[in-house]
Amino acid sequence: AQRVTQPEKLLSVFKGAPVELKCNYSYSGSPELFWYVQYSRQRLQLLLRHISRESIKGFTADLNKGETSFHLKKPFAQEEDSAMYYCALTAPGGFKTIFGAGTRLFVKA
Amino acid sequence: DTAVSQTPKYLVTQMGNDKSIKCEQNLGHDTMYWYKQDSKKFLKIMFSYNNKELIINETVPNRFSPKSPDKAHLNLHINSLELGDSAVYFCASSQGRVFYEQYFGPGTRLTVT
Numbered sequence: 001a002q003r004v005t006q007p008e009k010l011l012s013v014f015k016g017a018p019v020e021l022k023c024n025y026s027y028s029g030s031p032e033l034f035w036y037v038q039y040s041r042q043r044l045q046l047l048l049r050h051i052s053r054e055s056i057k058g059f060t061a062d063l064n065k066g067e068t069s070f071h072l073k074k075p076f077a078q079e080e081d082s083a084m085y086y087c088a089l090t091a092p093g094g095f096k097t098i099f100g101a102g103t104r105l106f107v108k109a
Numbered sequence: 110d111t112a113v114s115q116t117p118k119y120l121v122t123q124m125g126n127d128k129s130i131k132c133e134q135n136l137g138h139d140t141m142y143w144y145k146q147d148s149k150k151f152l153k154i155m156f157s158y159n160n161k162e163l164i165i166n167e168t169v170p171n172r173f174s175p176k177s178p179d180k181a182h183l184n185l186h187i188n189s190l191e192l193g194d195s196a197v198y199f200c201a202s203s204q205g206r207v208f209y210e211q212y213f214g215p216g217t218r219l220t221v222t
Contacts, residue, residue: 034209095164096154097209099151101149102150103137
């Protein structure tokens with residue numbers, strides 16, 4: 001079955017603390033993995049994609065094919081990181097994307 | 110200059126009515142999508158269109174009929190609205206088969222009373 005699992009609905013950390021948002025996926029093949037973010041009153045937007053292996057706003061995510069995971073990490077959380085984060089899997093061909101249920105990150109001052 | 114736009118932003122209507130949501134993208138993308146986000150913020154794909162052709166229909170009731178008059182537009186018409194249709198509907202676009210990154214519209218909050 002094709003599935004993206006984000007086990008935490010809510011993650012609350014203090015400013016300056018490390019943060020890790022977990023994502024596991026189930027897909028038979030080679031999908032593209034993404035993290036999307038939705039800040040308050042803003043539209044959903046791409047944060048980063050596994051194929052780029054880049055760091056955006058201090059966030060990184062490593063694709064672990066053995067564990068079928070794509071966890072999102074940041075060493076020092078900032079208050080402006082508070083948002084809803086979605087892990088997503090796009091099937092080859094690009095026409096179908098499966099989103100996880102989302103994790104709401106709350107960074108406390 | 111807005112990349113993906115949706116109208117209306119809010120839609121309040123009664124059960125049994127028919128309503129439409131419009132979506133337009135000016136990114137030159139060839140693929141457009143409709144997603145439904147429920148009250149728990151779960152985002153689920155409904156339809157995917159590529160070059161005006163329906164590619165994905167994720168077991169959506171026949172009351173929902175998407176229409177793509179051209180590559181830049183993907184409208185969603187809903188017949189006989191039900192309480193369970195209340196949600197936020199997002200339109201998105203991408204240049205399929207290249208980077209797959211999707212650009213989302215601001216969403217349309219549909220409330221059925």
